[in-house]
Amino acid sequence: MSEYILEMRGIVKTFPGVKALDDVNIRVRQGEIHSLCGENGAGKSTLMKVLSGVYPHGSYEGDILFEGQTCEFKDIKQSEEKGIVIIHQELALIPYLSIAENIFLGNERSKKGVIDWNETIMRTGELLKKVGLSENPNTLVGNIGVGKQQLVEIAKALSKKVKLLILDEPTAALNEHDSENLMRLMLEFKREGITCILISHKLNEVTRVSDSITILRDGHTIETMSMQEDGVTEDRIISGMVGRDMTHRYPERTPEIGEVALEVRGWTVYHEHHPDRKALDDINLTLRHGEIVGIAGLMGAGRTELAMSIFGKSYGRNISGQLVKDGKEIRNDSVSQAIANGFAYVTEDRKEYGLILMDDIKRNISLTGIGKLTKRAVVNEREEVLVAEDMRKRMNIKTPSILQKTGNLSGGNQQKVVLGKWIFSEPDILILDEPTRGIDVGAKYEIYTIIQQLAAQGKAVLVISSELPEVIGLSDRIYVMNAGRITGEVSREQASQETLMKYMTHTGGVKRGSDHQTV
Amino acid sequence: MEAITKLFKNNVRQYGMIIALVVIMILFTVLTGGLLVKPINITNLILQNSYILVLAIGMVLVIITGHIDLSVGSVAAFVGALSAIMMVDWGLPAWIAVIASLAAGALIGAWQGFWVAYVKIPAFIVTLAGMLLFRGLTMIVLEGQSISPFPDGFTKISSGFVPNLADTATNLVAILAGVAFTVLYILNELRGRREQARYNFEVTSTGLFVLKLAVIAIVINAFTFMLASYAGIPNILVLLFVLILAYSFMMNKTVMGRHIYALGGNEKAAGLSGIKTKKVTFWVFVNMGVLAAVSGLIFAARLDAATPRAGTNFELDAIAACFIGGASAAGGIGTVFGAIIGGLVMGVLNNGMSLIGLGIDWQQGIKGLVLLLAVAFDIYNKNKRAA
CATH class of the missing domain: 3.40.50.300 (P-loop containing nucleotide triphosphate hydrolases)
Structure with a gap:
């Protein structure tokens, strides 16, 4: 078997108007933990979607070799059959179903179309043990915390005989303790021979568990480093990600x-x-x-x-x-x-509680302080434009226009809009x-x-x-x-x-x- | 030419339904051998659809907040029945009865708004209950009978016309109103364009701008000329016009409008931004109740009778009008103008199909397909842009 379990060569993916990926190359060794680092919008998630078949073969250029074979995935199902499983940042669990039902969703243990509950529960118990989660398989997923839900997702991946596990920001919603747990679990998997690709903004985690790191910037592969040989530090990764030194x-x-x-x-x-x-x-x-x-x-x-x-x-x-x-x-x-x-309160979940995503930047900024722009309940739209423009400059919101919908902005720019909204309310x-x-x-x-x-x-x-x-x-x-x-x-x-x-x-x-x- | 295709592409969503309306109108004009655009039929179109359009204005607000109101047809019938009892049975003057009817509408709206906004029962359920409740009440107060006739002054709301200035064959008031409106429209557009330029926004090229003004000026004046050559401006058109302007203004320019859009776009975020979400929801339902009352009065006046079955399926036409006009069932998106265009699409379809002699069975089926296709087209466009 070749040294590399996965090779992606010359991947190019274009969306109308933007080249999200431009000649991206990545090679992942058998049995290693390989981190993918880059700023938001660098193309990490896009690359993983190409790999897992979310973007089907033909919608991108370049080759994917998995275990030495060229792969042309048409959908996620096909990549999962090969043992490539991706766990997305937003968990894809159904809160009103039990842990066992979630784990075998779409992959039910059944005899002639009738679900074999005994086997389902038993297999779930085994999988939960593997990921170190002591919960009853019949517990509803909605009743357990985010950290535990993440473990259920991983158990679900294990149930599919995973060879390459992709974790997209797995610890973003987790506290230190749960993150720690997850890191341990990844190292455990490594011993069992499962290869992992980790996408994370938390560089301390990246440097702790990774064997090698590939850095993406603006849709290009910048470099691949080996943790042991190159003595990689967090600052070293950051300078690769932003293209400059961050002292x-x-x-x-x-x-x-x-x-x-x-x-x-x-x-x-x-x-x-x-x-x-x-x-x-x-x-x-x-x-x-x-x-x-x-x-x-x-x-x-x-x-x-x-x-x-x-x-x-x-x-x-x-x-x-x-x-x-x-x-x-x-x-x-x-x-x-x-x-x-x-008082002003900037919420932890800006998409859910902070922004009106379908509205533009201007209207989001003026929403709370709208009273300052009105005369007898009528909004002075000229003033509103000036205020929003001023806030865009002060907060350095990167956007072609204040009429851009906030749903189309990157996370950082969205957060600047939320801050701008509250700053305007003085x-x-x-x-x-x-x-x-x-x-x-x-x-x-x-x-x-x-x-x-x-x-x-x-x-x-x-x-x-x-x-x-x-x-x-x-x-x-x-x-x-x-x-x-x-x-x-x-x-x-x-x-x-x-x-x-x-x-x-x-x-x-x-x-x-x-x-x-x-x- | 390139500029035109670009303009068209960028505004498909905005102008799509207007284009659809024009296409449907041309289609039926051809099919009916010109009958559709005869002055008498244009006037009829307005009279026939006025009560649905009034409902659509209120409904689009409800839909923007992310709710729905299934009860408006029953409420319209109930208020119509109340007004008949007051005017015909009790002999109250029309103006008192009208004010009392509107107040009744507001109370009904407050009743439903209370359950939706403060008790948090889904609007679908509250208004489904309201649909049954107020239909039942209509039958009870009317004792299963129709009440008629209304006093003359009252029926004029729906059947009267703005009086002419002089005794001329073509109605002068209508012509003058058309000209005056054209001038106001052009002045307003010019002012908007100057402002856009001042803030360095991209403005459409002068040629296209003039073309747009010319087209709209011709449409307005052709329309008022049609009205003038029949009987002039229907009273109901004046009312509709005022409602459309007032509600468009409210939704686009006032704090209340902003709050309604924000609430529909993201209720939690709106609440944490200091918007009193329950209060806004409550008042949107009160408003819907008042407009349902207006609609019920118009319908009773047009029929010159209050009947137990009045307003059946009005809610469906009003809801369809909003969705054809680009409103989103998930809330946050929709315009008063869009709902009016959607209502006219339905109205012209009804009228055109009746003129060519299609039965009610076929009419229903075709209207259903149009609703489905219109929304499918809308979603297709949205997805295409998102990709």
Whole structure:
């Protein structure tokens, strides 16, 4: 058998008006973990779609050799028969079906068309054991967390006798703990001889598990590196991805921290669906003008719930506690009241909760602050155009026109539109929930710059992030949450991934850094 | 020529239905030997379709918010029945009865809006229930009988014409209205173009622009001339015209319009942007109730009677008009103008097929196919652009 399980040669894929892939070459060795890195829009997902037959043979140029044979896949079914399985970023599971039903969906264990439930359940049990998931095969997929759902997807792939497993941003929605699990699992598969292609923006994961790395930029293969021989570092990968050296991943900044802008006192919130469960328990925190405060925590720690319950009681019930803004107690009973009080909340899921995707950039930017553009309820469209144009320049939104639909923009540009919308509403307190999720390195840097500019203008910024380096790199002070409580408060100087991780998994009451002055 | 094909390609979605309408009109003009575009028939077309067009205006708002209203036909019948009881049985003056009827429509809308917006019951279910409920109530209040005749002043809403200035064969008011409207239209277009140029937007070439103005000016004046050579401008056309302008303005230029589109485009994002989504949904249904009442009044006035079976299947025609006019069933997309064009497509089809003597059986079938093809064409276009 040849050394390479997969070779893709001279792949060219054009969409009307754009060359998404231009002479891309990639060779994957038998049994290795091969990472595919590149900024958003570099062509990673397109390349994987060519490989798996989503784009059928004939719609692209170039050759695909799998196990030495030329392949001409017409659809996903054909590539799966060969043992190529792709797990997409957006999970393709059906929430109302059980784990077992999902795993064998389209591939049912049956006798003469009648499903053999005993075998289905038994085989599911075996597969779940393999991926290290201890759940009942009859549990509905909708009732388990994202991390576990990811494992179900992998079990599903294993059920198809996979030889080449492609994971597209598998850890994007996972917390550190689940990501860690997944990485371990990949290394386990490697020992069993399954080849993996990993697409990920999390470079620490890439450098940890990969054997080789191929970098794509603007639809071209830039280079393929071997981890062992070339001594690849994260910075080395980044410079390959962006085509320049990135010495600073976080912009330089000298914080000018002012008076207390917001105090949250004794904030207790009950769970939305389980009315007798506390989602947040006695949260106390302060936020100062000009300060960037991070909130770290594992998924399910209550970070988003905290942000949304403060922002107009958008989450939870039986909310008790005080909000004190600039020394005065305020009430945020509805979103519009919160906005009137100078709050802004950038949601973690910009497509689902942040943007009207079918509307253009202009209308999305003006949506919240539309009152400033109106006279007797009539919108001044000329002003609106000027405002949107101004925001496009300030935020450096890369688009041919402000009339472009936001659904057509890249993740980074979409996030800039959301930020622009909230900046236009002129808030004093910004809560940013995962502001750089799924955004490429270059755009991340721009978003960081914008966040720092906002703080420099005296606004108080609360940043929620699952990426510890980001929380540490950006924040002046960090609160750590676990299970609905604040378990630690760490100053910039004390912050390290290890300290944060310790508090994140800590279940007791508040632990403060030893030398930190409490307010 | 290249510019024209480009213009055409870019605007297929926008102009597609207008083109379809023109094609259908030409087809039936030929098939009926010119009968379709006779002045009397053009006037009839307006009178016959006015109540559906009024419903379509309200319906497109409901559809843009991502809901549907199946009850409008029953509501129209119920309000028509109420107005008949007030005017014919109780002898109330027409204006009081009209105001009371509109208020009843608003109340019905509020009732349905409450269930949809605040209790979160799917509009399909709430309005399906409303369809049965208000049909039932219509039969109850009418005791299964028709009520007629209405006072003269009331029936004038649907059968009257704007009075002529002088005693001329061709109606002067209609001609003048056509000219005045043409001038206003051209001035408005020129202003818009100047502004576009000022903001450095791409403007269509001068030649095409003039061509477009000329075509529209001819269409407007040909239309008013037709009306003038029969009996002038129907009262109902004035009402329709005002409604179309007012609702287009609201949807395009006001905060309420923005909120309706945003809500339909992404309800969660709209809510987190400070839009009071429940309130907006509620008022869209109240508005639908009022317009259903307007439609019911127009229909009762036209028939000069309130009947238990009035308004049957109106909801289907109104919904079809919106979808033919480019509205999306998923919400967020649609225009008042599109719904009107869609309503006219259905209207011309009905009228044309009746003129050539096709039975109601064939008419239904063909209308169904047209609805399906129109939406299929729309989706095909969208996919083609997305690819």
